[in-house]
Amino acid sequence: MKKILFTSESVTEGHPDKICDQISDAVLDEILKNDPEGRVACETIATTGLILVMGEISTTSYVDVPKIVRRTLKKIGYTNKLGGFDCDSCAVITTIDEQSNDIAMGVDSSAESKVDSELTEGITGAGDQGMMFGFACNETKELMPMPISLAHAITKRLAKVRKEGILPYLGPDGKAQVTVVYEDGVPTYVDTIVVSAQHAPEVLQAQIKKDIIENVINVAVPNKLLTDKTKYYINPTGRFVIGGPQGDSGLTGRKIIVDTYGGYSRHGGGAFSGKDPTKVDRSAAYMARYAAKNIVASGLAQKCEIQVSYAIGVAKPVSIMIDTFGTGKLADEQISELAANVFDFRPDMIIKELDLKKPIYRRLAAYGHMGREDLNVSWEKLDKVEKIKEAAAKLGCILR
Numbered sequence: 001m002k003k004i005l006f007t008s009e010s011v012t013e014g015h016p017d018k019i020c021d022q023i024s025d026a027v028l029d030e031i032l033k034n035d036p037e038g039r040v041a042c043e044t045i046a047t048t049g050l051i052l053v054m055g056e057i058s059t060t061s062y063v064d065v066p067k068i069v070r071r072t073l074k075k076i077g078y079t080n081k082l083g084g085f086d087c088d089s090c091a092v093i094t095t096i097d098e099q100s101n102d103i104a105m106g107v108d109s110s111a112e113s114k115v116d117s118e119l120t121e122g123i124t125g126a127g128d129q130g131m132m133f134g135f136a137c138n139e140t141k142e143l144m145p146m147p148i149s150l151a152h153a154i155t156k157r158l159a160k161v162r163k164e165g166i167l168p169y170l171g172p173d174g175k176a177q178v179t180v181v182y183e184d185g186v187p188t189y190v191d192t193i194v195v196s197a198q199h200a201p202e203v204l205q206a207q208i209k210k211d212i213i214e215n216v217i218n219v220a221v222p223n224k225l226l227t228d229k230t231k232y233y234i235n236p237t238g239r240f241v242i243g244g245p246q247g248d249s250g251l252t253g254r255k256i257i258v259d260t261y262g263g264y265s266r267h268g269g270g271a272f273s274g275k276d277p278t279k280v281d282r283s284a285a286y287m288a289r290y291a292a293k294n295i296v297a298s299g300l301a302q303k304c305e306i307q308v309s310y311a312i313g314v315a316k317p318v319s320i321m322i323d324t325f326g327t328g329k330l331a332d333e334q335i336s337e338l339a340a341n342v343f344d345f346r347p348d349m350i351i352k353e354l355d356l357k358k359p360i361y362r363r364l365a366a367y368g369h370m371g372r373e374d375l376n377v378s379w380e381k382l383d384k385v386e387k388i389k390e391a392a393a394k395l396g397c398i399l400r
Contacts, residue, residue, distance in 0.1 A: 005191055007179040008147035008262025010155040013076050013366035014172025014198070014243070016250025020044035021259075021365040023053065024252045024274030026072045027065060029359035032276070034061035036357040039099045042274035044069075046250035048084075050091045055274065058099040066092040072362070077163065077172040084171075084246030124348040126310035127279040128270075134288020135265035135370075136296040137303040139187050142380070143293050144371035146187040148262025150178040152367045153220040158197055161215050171198030173243030178221075190225045193217055194233040198243035209234040259369050260285070265305050273365050277356035278347055280310050284317075287350045289370050290379040291343045295322075298388040299399040300335060302327035308345050315346040329397050338391045342384055354378040 011018055023044040031038040038059035045052040051069050073079075073087035080086065136143040154176035162170040177194040180187045195212055212234050218226075253271025257263050270281030277283040292304040301324035309318045322328075322336040330338070344353065351357060355378050363375055373380050389399045 001183050002185075004182045005179050006145075006147050006182060006264065007177060007192075008145065008151050008257075008264065009175060009177040010148065010151035010258055010262075010367065011176075011255060012155045012159050012172065012174040014078070014159075015175060015255070016046050016173070016245050016248050017252075017254040018250070018366050019046050019073070019076060019078075019245065020250045020252040021255065021273035022076065022362055023051065023069055023072050024055075025361035025365040026068050027053065027057075027063060028274055028276060029362050030063045030068055031057065031059045031061055032357060032359040032361075035059045038276060039278065040274065040276040041099065041279065042096075043252040044250075044274070045252075046085075046245040048246050049089075050093065050245075052093045052095070054095045056097050056099045065094045065096075078244060084242055085244045124278060124346075124351075125313035125315055126284075126347055127275075127312070128281065129310055129312045130270050130281060131268040131307055131309040132270065132280060132285040132288055133260075133266050133268055134285060134290070134292040134306040134308075135261050135304065136289065136292040137264075138296055140371075142371040142373050143296050145261055145264035147178050147180045148258075148264065148368065149371060150180070150190065150221055150225075151176050151262065152371075154178070154193070154195060154216060156367050157216045157220040158195070158212075166215055167211050169200040169203045171200070171241075171243050173198040173240075173247065180225075189227050190221060190230050192231045192233070193221070194236065196235055196237075196240055198240050199235070201241045205235060205238055261370065266307070268307070268309075272369055273361070277351045277354075280347060280350075283347060283350045283354070283356055284308050284310065284345060286354055286356070286369070286377075286379040287343065287345055290354065290381070291339050291384075293380065294342075294382055294384040294388055295335065295339065297382045298385045298392070300324075300329050300338075300388060300392055300397070304328075304335075306339065315348065317345045320345065329399065330392065330395060334395055338388065338395070342387050342391060 024042045027042045028040045040057050042055040053065050069092045070087045078085045078087050139146040140149045158174045161167040174197040179192040181189050181191045252274050256271050272282045275282045288306040288308055292306050295304045303325045305323045307321045320340050322332050328335055392399055
């Protein structure tokens with residue numbers, strides 16, 4: 001029996017990098033409320049006593065960036081000295097320009113539309129070059145890898161017990177790491193759980209460990225996955241009082257592995273937060289997840305990873321590649337061709353299919369963008385399963 005260990009991590013909404021992701025996406029949401037065609041590339045920096053919002057934004061609407069920043073910090077929980085950072089007293093600096101005309105000319109009119117003046121759909125070009133990945137597997141009900149799914153469950157629970165006053169001494173900053181044992185490719189039990197949670201200075205380490213195991217881990221992780229072999233490391237340095245931007249600087253886009261599949265799948269390198277859906281770093285990654293999830297849900301494969309790549313200003317992808325890691329009912333080349341026929345990866349069609357011009361993004365900026373069935377996001381729907389089965393049947397593969 002082949003036995004391996006795989007580890008993924010998640011961070012809470014109060015982590016410095018996640019603060020920045022949420023602010024950037026809150027700015028995007030505010031623009032999309034009044035200007036669905038707005039072009040946004042917004043990034044945020046957080047450090048002791050300071051938030052800096054910067055980027056390139058072209059919009060017909062007005063947004064009060066400092067107000068958005070303070071409102072977002074308040075929702076996270078940075079409202080008193082326990083967090084080491086206060087939403088009302090921190091400084092907010094903005095430095096924002098318009099989107100470059102050199103970029104806009106390629107996005108507004110794709111290379112294909114410049115050749116064919118009668119083209120009526122798919123006329124938006126990709127906002128940048130690059131490659132994006134989508135992934136799904138049958139390890140959890142939401143078809144996500146188990147380690148990242150469990151890590152997110154723990155950090156979500158950390159925030160819940162803090163906000164509901166179950167563990168009122170916790171601060172907003174925190175993170176979790178889960179190591180899962182795989183036997184012959186099947187996840188069997190949790191080997192190690194690491195939790196670091198910001199806390200009030202007067203609380204003893206023994207109390208923190210007891211409370212987090214009882215009120216967080218034992219609630220978030222199914223009991224069948226915890227054994228007498230499972231190891232727990234709770235605040236392993238022994239103290240975590242200074243956290244948030246006071247303890248470490250934050251920056252938009254530094255938690256791309258937390259945002260996706262916990263390292264279980266490959267990543268193209270592009271971040272999501274603060275980018276409007278013409279940026280394929282975001283929209284194409286959502287579309288690739290949508291396609292991969294429907295392929296696995298159809299029974300065509302147990303695991304599916306999709307890579308899609310683009311040239312800036314060109315609507316049609318440069319390439320689409322699928323790897324099922326030997327679990328596909330058809331050859332990967334056939335599944336790639338099938339996916340290209342069922343799913344339209346041109347930016348316009350992605351935006352239309354997934355309804356991406358709505359202000360839905362701030363709530364995605366913590367606890368992962370993929371597998372978020374709790375938020376009812378469009379790329380988690382399974383409405384293409386029957387089409388995939390029909391296409392597979394034409395190739396001689398009958399899926400039950």
